[in-house]
Amino acid sequence: MGAMLCRTPFERLPFNNVVLRALPVDSSKDPGSRTVKGACFSRVTPQSLDSPRFVAVSEPALSLLGLSADDVLRDPQGPEYLSGSKLMPGSEPAAHCYCGHQFGQFAGQLGDGAVCYLGEVESRQQINYYNPCGRWEIQVKGSGLTPYSRQSDGRKVLRSSIREFLCSEAMFALGVPTTRAGSLVTSDTYVMRDVFYSGNPQPERCSVVLRIAPTFIRFGSFEIFLPADDFTGRQGPSVGQHELRAQLLDYVIETFYPDIQNRHSDRKERNAAFFREVTVRTAKLVALWQSVGFCHGVLNTDNMSILGLTIDYGPFGFMDRFDPEFACNASDRRRRYTYEAQPYVCRWNLARLAEALGKELPGPEAGAILDDYMPTYERFYLANMRRKLGLLEHKEPEDQELLADLLDMMYYTGADFTNTFRLLSQVPWPVGGEEEELREKAALEQVVGRLLDQGASLEELKVAHYPTMESRELDMLLSMSETNPGMFSIMASKPEVAKQLGKLGRLKQLMEVSHEELTAKQREDWLRWIQRYRRRLARECEEGCDKLTVEGLKMKRIQTMDSTNPRFILRNYIAQNAIEAAEKGDFSEVQRVLKLLERPYSAQPDLEQPSWTRGVAEGTCGVDGGPGGTEAEPNENDSDAVTRRLLYDSRPPAWAREICVT
Numbered sequence: 001m002g003a004m005l006c007r008t009p010f011e012r013l014p015f016n017n018v019v020l021r022a023l024p025v026d027s028s029k030d031p032g033s034r035t036v037k038g039a040c041f042s043r044v045t046p047q048s049l050d051s052p053r054f055v056a057v058s059e060p061a062l063s064l065l066g067l068s069a070d071d072v073l074r075d076p077q078g079p080e081y082l083s084g085s086k087l088m089p090g091s092e093p094a095a096h097c098y099c100g101h102q103f104g105q106f107a108g109q110l111g112d113g114a115v116c117y118l119g120e121v122e123s124r125q126q127i128n129y130y131n132p133c134g135r136w137e138i139q140v141k142g143s144g145l146t147p148y149s150r151q152s153d154g155r156k157v158l159r160s161s162i163r164e165f166l167c168s169e170a171m172f173a174l175g176v177p178t179t180r181a182g183s184l185v186t187s188d189t190y191v192m193r194d195v196f197y198s199g200n201p202q203p204e205r206c207s208v209v210l211r212i213a214p215t216f217i218r219f220g221s222f223e224i225f226l227p228a229d230d231f232t233g234r235q236g237p238s239v240g241q242h243e244l245r246a247q248l249l250d251y252v253i254e255t256f257y258p259d260i261q262n263r264h265s266d267r268k269e270r271n272a273a274f275f276r277e278v279t280v281r282t283a284k285l286v287a288l289w290q291s292v293g294f295c296h297g298v299l300n301t302d303n304m305s306i307l308g309l310t311i312d313y314g315p316f317g318f319m320d321r322f323d324p325e326f327a328c329n330a331s332d333r334r335r336r337y338t339y340e341a342q343p344y345v346c347r348w349n350l351a352r353l354a355e356a357l358g359k360e361l362p363g364p365e366a367g368a369i370l371d372d373y374m375p376t377y378e379r380f381y382l383a384n385m386r387r388k389l390g391l392l393e394h395k396e397p398e399d400q401e402l403l404a405d406l407l408d409m410m411y412y413t414g415a416d417f418t419n420t421f422r423l424l425s426q427v428p429w430p431v432g433g434e435e436e437e438l439r440e441k442a443a444l445e446q447v448v449g450r451l452l453d454q455g456a457s458l459e460e461l462k463v464a465h466y467p468t469m470e471s472r473e474l475d476m477l478l479s480m481s482e483t484n485p486g487m488f489s490i491m492a493s494k495p496e497v498a499k500q501l502g503k504l505g506r507l508k509q510l511m512e513v514s515h516e517e518l519t520a521k522q523r524e525d526w527l528r529w530i531q532r533y534r535r536r537l538a539r540e541c542e543e544g545c546d547k548l549t550v551e552g553l554k555m556k557r558i559q560t561m562d563s564t565n566p567r568f569i570l571r572n573y574i575a576q577n578a579i580e581a582a583e584k585g586d587f588s589e590v591q592r593v594l595k596l597l598e599r600p601y602s603a604q605p606d607l608e609q610p611s612w613t614r615g616v617a618e619g620t621c622g623v624d625g626g627p628g629g630t631e632a633e634p635n636e637n638d639s640d641a642v643t644r645r646l647l648y649d650s651r652p653p654a655w656a657r658e659i660c661v662t
Contacts, residue, residue, distance in 0.1 A: 026038075046085070047154070084144075099224050110220065120135040122135055142161060180212040189205070219353040225240070283373055295328040316661075328661060414457075573656035
């Protein structure tokens with residue numbers, strides 16, 4: 001009895017590893033890279049770390065497992081348990097087998113090459129829409145070799161681990177469905193990494209993130225049954241094993257979609273209902289990504305959750321300057337996974353899931369469900385954006401055009417996506433009256449000034465509007481406009497070519513305008529759009545509204561906008577400063593940023609001034625209307641001025657544009 005009382009919180013975790021009993025497991029513990037046939041998991045042994053220690057822990061994420069941050073940090077074996085260096089009682093380490101379409105091509109077997117499933121922890125108090133079974137799967141990412149490691153060493157380093165840890169928790173706080181990150185551990189174990197692929201590898205610390213989700217089963221989990229691909233010739237390791245595919249599908253539906261399981265006695269109707277729900281969740285997820293300016297970076301089928309969660313944070317990025325063609329992955333040279341492409345890529349991935357389900361999902365039903373995807377996405381997206389604009393009482397056809405014109409304004413002015421939406425709650429509600437009109441005019445001028453502060457410089461806009469097609473193709477197109485106008489007209493009608501020509505035309509205009517002329521034009525354009533926006537706000541209150549009702553609507557609008565438009569996001573430069581401090585042994589910036597991102601909609605005066613200084617700010621200002629671009633630039637050696645100017649809600653400084661994520 002005494003021994004039971006002395007058990008630590010880690011040793012008391014109630015493991016119930018259902019998936020390993022429900023699905024076939026490859027029993028070989030050979031860590032060597034190999035094809036795994038007829039199994040959904042492989043037994044593995046995580047590799048221990050030298051001197052593991054915590055960089056940071058997430059109290060909200062750990063609470064899903066019934067753990068407190070204090071208990072975890074006080075336990076001297078905590079870093080060992082949460083890095084896989086020491087196994088908790090009840091843990092059964094395994095790696096998941098899956099395939100995937102990567103950048104549009106079937107890659108064959110992939111699997112957990114750096115991830116180790118530890119088990120599933122019972123937590124009946126945490127049942128929700130995405131987790132109806134009340135069990136939380138925990139994984140350690142970066143724990144060493146598995147049969148799916150291929151040419152990799154199965155390790156992760158501090159910089160990528162910090163990004164995943166912080167973004168997992170940031171997305172949750174933003175209200176975006178996501179896997180969670182409970183802890184981040186680093187060590188004195190090193191691996192060699194060539195950060196810039198320059199032929200100069202450097203030693204980096206091995207680090208491990210504890211990931212938490214109801215399940216990490218993904219679209220690619222069903223692709224292990226695919227036959228040989230016509231283009232690549234690759235096939236799934238369990239091709240033709242239809243009974244195993246049915247077994248996997250039954251497990252997913254019975255465990256994570258019990259309502260669908262209970263409502264349908266006919267198997268094919270059940271499967272169609274399941275696919276419809278996955279489609280709806282995916283549409284809802286990508287609509288939320290778009291509304292916060294998040295770009296996943298690697299939207300392969302193996303990175304698409306079967307539950308509609310954001311998973312596998314690699315080269316992700318939150319958009320700073322609004323650009324529909326924003327691509328956050330430097331390796332994505334064909335720009336397949338741009339911000340504007342995400343909704344369409346997700347539909348493409350859903351079509352691959354339908355193919356992978358094969359005879360389990362009738363083709364006509366799958367086609368009809370896929371036809372509904374874009375209207376469903378657009379409905380979710382417009383609802384999100386109406387809330388961001390504070391349009392709460394009525395839905396009007398004009399709203400879509402008003403939003404489109406705003407995004408055009410943001411694109412042409414190079415406005416910061418996050419800060420611009422946050423500032424719009426400061427646009428005064430039109431109330432009328434001479435005295436109010438004077439106050440409104442002053443408030444409007446102030447808002448427009450702040451919006452202009454969020455815009456890009458003339459030189460930055462020139463760079464941003466340079467065509468992205470190859471120079472050779474562009475030269476050929478321009479030559480064609482002179483030598484073969486007919487063919488040029490045909491080419492110019494193609495959407496991608498028209499987009500490039502539009503950028504070229506915009507670049508020409510920018511080359512012919514001065515900074516003062518551009519600013520004056522932008523001021524007029526912002527004032528024109530804001531007047532339209534205020535007329536639309538006025539229609540939020542129906543005729544006959546009394547003063548009390550108007551005041552209530554004004555307050556509701558501001559509260560909704562400020563709880564929908566974040567003040568803080570994980571910008572690349574914020575993550576980079578935390579990484580650089582951590583690589584020098586200072587973990588305080590990671591912990592500070594985590595606390596800031598846990599409350600992204602709230603002012604946090606005790607956290608908002610960064611603990612670091614770097615470079616010279618470019619006239620940036622935060623959304624609170626602090627020091628702006630109209631003031632003189634600080635001296636490069638004036639670190640106090642730099643700190644004042646670079647707040648966590650500032651537009652990124654110049655050096656941040658050079659950050660490369662692959």
